[in-house]
Amino acid sequence: MSIVKLLWLGYLIVILFFRYSFEGKILILIYSIVLALITIVNAIKSRNEWRDVAEDYHKKIENEK
Numbered sequence: 001m002s003i004v005k006l007l008w009l010g011y012l013i014v015i016l017f018f019r020y021s022f023e024g025k026i027l028i029l030i031y032s033i034v035l036a037l038i039t040i041v042n043a044i045k046s047r048n049e050w051r052d053v054a055e056d057y058h059k060k061i062e063n064e065k
Contacts, residue, residue, distance in 0.1 A: 004042065007035060007038065008035065010031075011031055011035055014028055
């Protein structure tokens with residue numbers, strides 16, 4: 001299991017058990033911001049990895065015409 005999946009699992013546990021106290025709400029807010037940043041960075045990296053595949057595919061289609 002990847003570290004990001006473990007972070008999401010931890011996030012679920014934090015929400016379930018710490019959502020009623022003020023400190024818990026602050027923890028959830030901070031955790032949410034960190035997970036959002038990690039998710040955005042992973043999405044950008046994934047997009048850049050697939051960009052080469054898409055360019056090769058489109059070049060291949062253009063060459064077949």
